[in-house]
Amino acid sequence: MSHDRPRVGIVGGGLTGLALSYYLDAHGVESVAFEATDAPGGVIRSGRTNGTVVEYGPQRMRLSGSLADLVSDLGLAGELVAADDDLPLFVYADGKLREVPTSASAFVRTDALSWRGKLRLLAEPLTDPASPDETAAELFTRKFGPEAYHTVIGPLFGGIFGSDPARMPARHALEGLIRLEQREGNLLVPAVKRLARNGDRAPAVVFEDGNQRLPEALYEATRDRVHLETPVESIRERDDGDGYVLEADGDRAVVDEVVVTTPADASAQLLEAVAPDAATRLRELRYNPLTLVYLEAEAPKRGFGYQIRKDEPFHTLGVSWNGVAFGRDDLVTCFFGGMWEPELVSEPEGRLARLACAEYEAVTGCEAEFLEVERMHRGFPAHDDTWDALDGLELPDGLHLATNYTSRMGIPSRVSHAKRLAGQLAGTSADA
Ligand SMILES: Cc1cc2nc3c(=O)[nH]c(=O)nc-3n(C[C@H](O)[C@H](O)[C@H](O)COP(=O)(O)OP(=O)(O)OC[C@H]3O[C@@H](n4cnc5c(N)ncnc54)[C@H](O)[C@@H]3O)c2cc1C
Structure with a gap:
């Protein structure tokens, strides 16, 4: 088999796709990656409100294992802010925050x-x-x-x-x-x-200028082979059965192996022609819509924030005190919706603002001012009973899923998954 073409095609330029491209290169394996949007990082997105860094996706990560090595390889260690290692988390139950x-x-x-x-x-x-x-x-x-x-x-x-x-x-x-x-x-x-x-225990960290810095740095290291604003429209087998063809926004890439890292509905659509049974199964998976409401408010204690016990009379699921934990002024992120109230993702901004402020004040006794709302119609993979559909999921040779719904979701796990898969694909490459 000749290797004068990229050996691995990667669909998606979120953390998994970018880390995979990075590790494949370290193994000397050629790859090409396509990302539909104009920014690297997928759900890892950061911004600023009133000058304070706001996380629209993951609020923090544990600097463990492969992630710690990756951050240091990319020269980003000096850009981390670590929370105190004794910082507690609370649960609100029976009218009180409890450690x-x-x-x-x-x-x-x-x-x-x-x-x-x-x-x-x-x-x-x-x-x-x-x-x-x-x-x-x-x-x-x-x-x-x-x-x-x-x-x-x-x-x-x-x-x-x-x-x-x-x-x-x-x-x-x-x-x-x-x-x-x-x-x-x-x-x-x-x-x-x-x-x-x-x-x-590995410290909980954020990047000083926002967690999106991690995928941005990965993109800087891989930009010669990662194409932004290039959605993959189809994956098909080559006519001679020797590899796959990715059609992406007018471009064609012929590759030996394909790694799909996209959310389940997008993966189902892409796999329809080459793995129809897998596509049917992936379509079953439920995501929990999420609504994040950002407040400016003091925290009553040192801590990461709190979760609320389900029988308490509140809509808030939990709260992250990013101001306290990571020095981000008085920034507080409140989570709403999930499986319990998915419809909250469509509530008018004014109602969400009132709800978040009133409930924060009731739980903490601290006055809160509304900053902004972020709505995620496809929030967390639910990992609920719809995952039964994955029992027996099989893919043809040369096709791989590397996703946060077929394996673990946290950032360190996504990085170690990409690293492991790159090693496996490099092994296959060496054997070929
Ligand atoms: C709200 C939220 C909070 C989280 N909080 C934490 C946390 O605090 N700590 C932690 O460790 N983890 C957290 N996680 C989990 C972690 O952030 C994610 O599991 C991880 O970032 C997912 O990365 P990914 O690359 O696998 O997928 P994604 O980020 O979903 O990337 C997939 C990419 O594929 C692209 N795409 C889609 N269709 C196509 C197509 N046809 N062609 C090309 N590209 C396509 C998308 O645009 C996207 O960029 C959180 C996740 C969410 C959603």
């Missing part, structure tokens, strides 16, 4: 759980093993007790996806946790070990 325990001493001192709730949680090794057939809510409740689930684990875990854990099958949402229990025999001991190591 989420992230250390053994915080577990003893927190009033988020009663003594009975704490003892029940410590009985986890006596419970039956996690089952892939239960929901995340059932698994957490059964293993850690109803109180720990209701007040702490449910709001935090559901908050990551904007989803209701009662609609998230454990086999999709908690695969890693199930494997951990199988390996270790229980979940409590690894959790305690992790708490004990908390001082070594």
Whole structure:
């Protein structure tokens, strides 16, 4: 097989696509990437309001593993702002902000759980093993007790996806946790070990001028082979069966392998001709719409912010104190919608502003001023029961999905996924 053409075609110039292009180059594998919009980064977008940096996508990231190496390779380490490593997170329950325990001493001192709730949680090794057939809510409740689930684990875990854990099958949402229990025999001991190591935990960071700096720097490093404003319209097999053809805005790229990194609906459309069964499955996946409301307000405590327990009389899902955590003046980001109230994404701005300010003031006692609203009709992949459609998903040789709905969503995971896949494709390349 000759390699006088790009070996890998990448669809999407979000973090996954750009990191993949970067790592393929490090392996000496030629690639070409297409991004539909005029900016690199996908959901990672930053801006400014009243001079303060605002994140329209991810608010922060853990500087772990491959991400830490990538940031340092790109020469960006000096542009990071790290939160204090002892900064707590809170849950609002029964009229009060309560500290989420992230250390053994915080577990003893927190009033988020009663003594009975704490003892029940410590009985986890006596419970039956996690089952892939239960929901995340059932698994957490059964293993850690109803109180720990209701007040702490449910709001935090559901908050990551904007989803209701009662609609998230454990086999999709908690695969890693199930494997951990199988390996270790229980979940409590690894959790305690992790708490004990908390001082070594990767710091939570943002980029000084906004998190979009990361994809921008990746784009600067890969711009000779990443084409912005070039949506891929179709993927088809070459007539001789030797590779694929990407049609992108009048351009054609003939490649050996294709990696699709786009959201599920776009991927379904692109895979229709080459993998119709996979396309049908991808169309099933639900996304949770999200509405982010930005406020200028003081925070009543030091912390990352809070999640709200689901039975409290509020619409707010959670709040990030980016001012406190990362020195971004008095910036507060409030999250609304998700699976619980998807329709909020279409509410008029005035109502959202009033809701966010009134609820923030009720929870914290601090006065709030409205800044702006960001609406995401396709927010978080829900990782709910619609993920059953992915059971048995198969792709023809040479086609790959590298996405935040077929594997983990967080920024460090997206980077390590891209790195791993680049290594695999380089291996294939060496074998070819
Ligand atoms: C609101 C929000 C908050 C988050 N918060 C955090 C957080 O605090 N911490 C954290 O670690 N992670 C967070 N995440 C997760 C993380 O940011 C994402 O999982 C990750 O950035 C996704 O990157 P990606 O490249 O896989 O996908 P995307 O960013 O979705 O990129 C896909 C790209 O494909 C492009 N595209 C679509 N169709 C086509 C086409 N036909 N042709 C060419 N290009 C196309 C799109 O324009 C887009 O740029 C958050 C995600 C969201 C949405």
